[in-house]
Amino acid sequence: MLLIRCPYCEETLPEAEFTYAGEAHIIRPERPSDQTDEQWEEYLFIRTNVKGAHYERWRHMHGCGRFFNAVRDTVSDRFLTTYKAGAPRPDLSTLTESQK
């Protein structure tokens, strides 16, 4: 079982308390009716699907209930960091550096 650090509970807790919630930092267009079909498709369906460090949302479903963001390596399944919702996207170079 993965251990995930919840930035609100400030504790590393078992994966079973959490649910995955898709890629992070995807912003809903303010005026969906102004979007072309291609733009709307991009917003709804197109994801980076990276091999490596992935910015993604998680929810501490059976804990504090909060959504937060994480950077997880999709190859090793290792969490590089987690941070509160609304916080800026952490710089990847500093993250991978600190893991070495």
Add this chain to the structure above:
Amino acid sequence: MVEVLTRTGPLDGRSFAASGVRLSPAEPAARLSLRAGGDAVKALSKALALSLPLRPKSTSASGNLAALWLGPDEWLLIDEDGNDLMAACAAITAVHSAVDISHRNVAIDVTGPNVEDVLAAGCPQDLSLRAFPVGAASRTIFGKAEVVLWRRSEQHFRVECWRSFADYVFGLLEAAARDPG
């Protein structure tokens, strides 16, 4: 014609004891699900006559009333004297949500020297005294049910669960308590 209505609890008459652990349904209590932002905390604390805890996993108590931190803006209040907590919050004008869940939850007292092992059968959290000290509380899972654990002493956890999960939670606790391994 029915003259008297009697309230029945889902765990009435249930209890279990094995070597090192005892399971007993807790007495009915008044409970409140309280949600509030930082600006309402002071007024609510004053109205309830206890300081709402602000640190993760922490609790505060005043007499038989306790407040358990569940999230950054969420508390579970338990009053074992059954006082009307809704009335206490009613006069607060700061934005908050208070919902009486006295009958939604039931609680099981799990006591004895093997309490950590029995709970660990269904809960993946670290329940050692170091990670889960006396007075700590946490919403988590027990088997397939969501529960709130509250460590009241070294050998006593109160397990709060939803009424409809009570039979399942008690059964799983019992199975764990029976298993000597």
